[in-house]
Amino acid sequence: MPELPEVEVIRQFLTPKLVGLSFIHLDILNPGSFSGQPRLFLGQKITALSRLGKQLSIHFGPKLSLLVHLKMTGQLIYQDQSSSTTLGHASPRRSSHTRLIFTLSDSSKLFFNDMRKFGWIRLLKTYQLKKFQANLGPDLLSPKFTPSYFRRQLRSSSRPVKSLLHDQNRFAGIGNIYANDALFLAGIHPLTPSNKISSLKSKKLHLYLLQIINQSVKAGGSTARDNQYLRPDASPGTNQYHFRVYQRQGQPCLVCSTPIEKIKVSGRSTFFCPHCQNFLQFTSSHIRQLFFIDHDQ
DSSP states (O other): OOOHHHHHHHHHHHHHHHTTOBEEEEEESSGGGEESOGGGTTTOBOOEEEEETTEEEEEETTTEEEEEEOTTTEEEEEEOTTOSSBTTBOOOOSSTTEEEEEEETTSOEEEEEESSSOOEEEEEEHHHHHHHTTTOOOBTTSTTOOHHHHHHHHHTOOSBHHHHHTOTTTSBTOOHHHHHHHHHHHTOOTTSBGGGSOHHHHHHHHHHHHHHHHHHHHTTOOOOTTOOOOOTTSOOOSGGGGOSSTTOTTSBOTTTOOBOEEEEETTEEEEEOTTTTTTOOOOHHHHHHHOOOOOOO
């Protein structure tokens, strides 16, 4: 956490707030959270925000960027210049978890909060950014993430499919939440060897990965039990109300009422239905029951 949908929500929110402005001051409260020389970007106009997998980039023209990796508990919280609160929400701005404070040229602020201190922001030149991200696979929302590409990656490995889905060198952006739920929707046990998955199941898994990720973006991302992910206005996401198996250990399956089980796969908590992910062939009616189409924001 945050995963691809959460970082995409942050990018979409911050783009109209930041583009055209510049950072004029940076307070570094935890030196380990920032790398680079602030003087190189302070005063430079922000031209765009982009995302690759779980990584967010803030660009200053074609030569310089801030690369943001939120890791497990990182947050980017935006405070409007005209308000002492964060856009109407209780502000977590300056706290024991605030590591960096960016002041913008319109006097608004961007807070980098990170409880566990695993996240970071780095100032990179364009060639350094490209080199840093060179080993990442195609972004899930990229045209390069095709069913045929996905199928080739599955066929090339005997690793458990749940483990393979987390390999950012193959697929940039798949995290634990969406891997769990997509495998459930596709009816695939998480320990299934990747190269044993049929062509039909591969197509289903590819489809459901894209569908649940896009749905989560629409819902503002997932604020799970740790309550660490917040949108930049300090409000929680709402996709957690639509989890299929993730964090539902012991609760009845949404399709067959069998209790959801939890195991560890490559050190990650993994949730699945022992009935549906072995035997059940999903019908269109099952899928319609599990997907929410419209969600009030």
